[in-house]
Amino acid sequence: MAKIIWDDSYSVGITKIDQQHQQLIDIINRLEDEKRSGGVILSVISDLSHYVKEHFSYEESLMEQAGYADLQAHKQSHKEFSQWLDSVKIAYSSGYAESYDIAESVQNYLQDWLLKHIMVSDMAYSEQVINKSNPDA
Numbered sequence: 001m002a003k004i005i006w007d008d009s010y011s012v013g014i015t016k017i018d019q020q021h022q023q024l025i026d027i028i029n030r031l032e033d034e035k036r037s038g039g040v041i042l043s044v045i046s047d048l049s050h051y052v053k054e055h056f057s058y059e060e061s062l063m064e065q066a067g068y069a070d071l072q073a074h075k076q077s078h079k080e081f082s083q084w085l086d087s088v089k090i091a092y093s094s095g096y097a098e099s100y101d102i103a104e105s106v107q108n109y110l111q112d113w114l115l116k117h118i119m120v121s122d123m124a125y126s127e128q129v130i131n132k133s134n135p136d137a
Protein backbone atom coordinates (compact mmCIF):
# COMPACT_ATOMS: atom_id res chain seq x y z
CA MET A 1 0.00 0.00 0.00
CA ALA A 2 1.31 3.44 -0.85
CA LYS A 3 2.11 5.79 1.99
CA ILE A 4 -0.28 8.64 2.63
CA ILE A 5 0.99 12.17 2.29
CA TRP A 6 -0.76 14.96 4.16
CA ASP A 7 -2.69 17.22 1.86
CA ASP A 8 -4.10 20.65 2.73
CA SER A 9 -7.49 19.45 1.53
CA TYR A 10 -7.56 17.27 4.71
CA SER A 11 -7.45 20.37 6.89
CA VAL A 12 -10.51 21.01 9.06
CA GLY A 13 -9.19 24.52 9.78
CA ILE A 14 -8.32 23.82 13.43
CA THR A 15 -4.56 23.59 14.00
CA LYS A 16 -4.52 21.08 16.85
CA ILE A 17 -7.03 18.77 15.14
CA ASP A 18 -5.00 18.88 11.92
CA GLN A 19 -1.84 18.00 13.86
CA GLN A 20 -3.61 15.06 15.47
CA HIS A 21 -4.91 13.87 12.10
CA GLN A 22 -1.34 14.08 10.77
CA GLN A 23 -0.33 11.80 13.63
CA LEU A 24 -2.93 9.31 12.42
CA ILE A 25 -1.37 9.40 8.97
CA ASP A 26 2.05 8.79 10.55
CA ILE A 27 0.69 5.75 12.36
CA ILE A 28 -0.83 4.33 9.16
CA ASN A 29 2.49 4.87 7.40
CA ARG A 30 4.41 3.19 10.23
CA LEU A 31 2.24 0.11 9.76
CA GLU A 32 3.49 -0.08 6.19
CA ASP A 33 7.12 -0.04 7.38
CA GLU A 34 6.56 -2.60 10.12
CA LYS A 35 4.62 -4.88 7.81
CA ARG A 36 7.46 -4.94 5.29
CA SER A 37 10.17 -5.50 7.87
CA GLY A 38 8.15 -8.01 9.92
CA GLY A 39 8.39 -5.55 12.80
CA VAL A 40 6.35 -5.03 15.92
CA ILE A 41 2.88 -4.22 14.64
CA LEU A 42 1.38 -4.55 18.11
CA SER A 43 3.34 -1.54 19.32
CA VAL A 44 1.86 0.52 16.49
CA ILE A 45 -1.62 -0.67 17.49
CA SER A 46 -0.96 0.34 21.07
CA ASP A 47 0.23 3.79 19.96
CA LEU A 48 -2.94 4.06 17.91
CA SER A 49 -4.98 3.26 21.04
CA HIS A 50 -3.36 6.08 22.98
CA TYR A 51 -3.69 8.41 20.04
CA VAL A 52 -7.41 7.92 19.51
CA LYS A 53 -8.22 8.19 23.22
CA GLU A 54 -6.60 11.61 23.38
CA HIS A 55 -7.80 12.77 19.97
CA PHE A 56 -11.43 11.71 20.38
CA SER A 57 -11.78 13.30 23.80
CA TYR A 58 -10.24 16.55 22.54
CA GLU A 59 -12.57 16.62 19.54
CA GLU A 60 -15.59 15.81 21.69
CA SER A 61 -14.74 18.59 24.14
CA LEU A 62 -14.53 21.12 21.28
CA MET A 63 -17.90 19.97 19.94
CA GLU A 64 -19.42 20.15 23.43
CA GLN A 65 -18.13 23.70 23.92
CA ALA A 66 -19.62 24.72 20.58
CA GLY A 67 -22.97 23.08 21.36
CA TYR A 68 -22.66 20.98 18.20
CA ALA A 69 -26.02 19.44 17.30
CA ASP A 70 -24.65 16.14 15.94
CA LEU A 71 -22.41 15.49 18.93
CA GLN A 72 -24.10 12.21 19.90
CA ALA A 73 -23.83 10.74 16.40
CA HIS A 74 -20.20 11.80 16.19
CA LYS A 75 -19.46 10.30 19.60
CA GLN A 76 -21.09 7.10 18.40
CA SER A 77 -18.75 6.85 15.41
CA HIS A 78 -15.77 7.35 17.75
CA LYS A 79 -17.16 4.57 19.94
CA GLU A 80 -17.47 2.25 16.93
CA PHE A 81 -13.88 2.99 16.00
CA SER A 82 -12.73 2.10 19.52
CA GLN A 83 -14.72 -1.14 19.42
CA TRP A 84 -13.13 -2.02 16.09
CA LEU A 85 -9.71 -1.38 17.63
CA ASP A 86 -10.53 -3.70 20.54
CA SER A 87 -11.46 -6.41 18.05
CA VAL A 88 -8.08 -5.96 16.33
CA LYS A 89 -6.28 -6.48 19.64
CA ILE A 90 -8.31 -9.64 20.26
CA ALA A 91 -7.45 -10.93 16.77
CA TYR A 92 -3.77 -10.44 17.59
CA SER A 93 -3.82 -12.12 20.94
CA SER A 94 -5.84 -15.08 19.61
CA GLY A 95 -3.00 -15.80 17.16
CA TYR A 96 -5.45 -17.02 14.51
CA ALA A 97 -4.43 -14.51 11.88
CA GLU A 98 -1.00 -13.70 10.52
CA SER A 99 0.21 -10.32 11.70
CA TYR A 100 0.88 -9.32 8.10
CA ASP A 101 -2.78 -9.92 7.21
CA ILE A 102 -3.99 -8.06 10.30
CA ALA A 103 -1.72 -5.11 9.48
CA GLU A 104 -3.08 -5.13 5.95
CA SER A 105 -6.73 -5.00 7.08
CA VAL A 106 -5.92 -2.40 9.76
CA GLN A 107 -4.30 -0.20 7.10
CA ASN A 108 -7.32 -0.55 4.82
CA TYR A 109 -9.72 0.29 7.64
CA LEU A 110 -7.68 3.29 8.76
CA GLN A 111 -7.32 4.67 5.28
CA ASP A 112 -11.03 4.32 4.67
CA TRP A 113 -11.79 5.89 8.06
CA LEU A 114 -9.39 8.74 7.39
CA LEU A 115 -11.24 9.62 4.20
CA LYS A 116 -14.80 9.11 5.41
CA HIS A 117 -14.56 10.28 8.99
CA ILE A 118 -12.19 13.21 8.61
CA MET A 119 -13.36 14.40 5.22
CA VAL A 120 -17.06 14.15 6.05
CA SER A 121 -17.82 13.97 9.80
CA ASP A 122 -14.97 16.14 11.05
CA MET A 123 -15.47 18.72 8.31
CA ALA A 124 -19.13 18.88 9.38
CA TYR A 125 -18.38 20.10 12.91
CA SER A 126 -15.39 22.31 12.10
CA GLU A 127 -17.24 25.40 10.91
CA GLN A 128 -19.48 25.53 13.96
CA VAL A 129 -16.58 24.87 16.33
CA ILE A 130 -14.48 27.60 14.70
CA ASN A 131 -17.34 30.13 14.75
CA LYS A 132 -18.39 29.44 18.34
CA SER A 133 -15.18 28.82 20.21
CA ASN A 134 -12.30 29.74 17.87
CA PRO A 135 -9.89 27.07 19.24
CA ASP A 136 -6.89 28.54 17.38
CA ALA A 137 -7.20 31.92 19.12
Ligand SMILES: [Fe+2]
Nearest residue numbers: 059117121122
Ligand atom coordinates in the same frame (compact mmCIF):
# COMPACT_ATOMS: atom_id res chain seq x y z
FE1 LIG B 1 -13.98 12.71 14.85
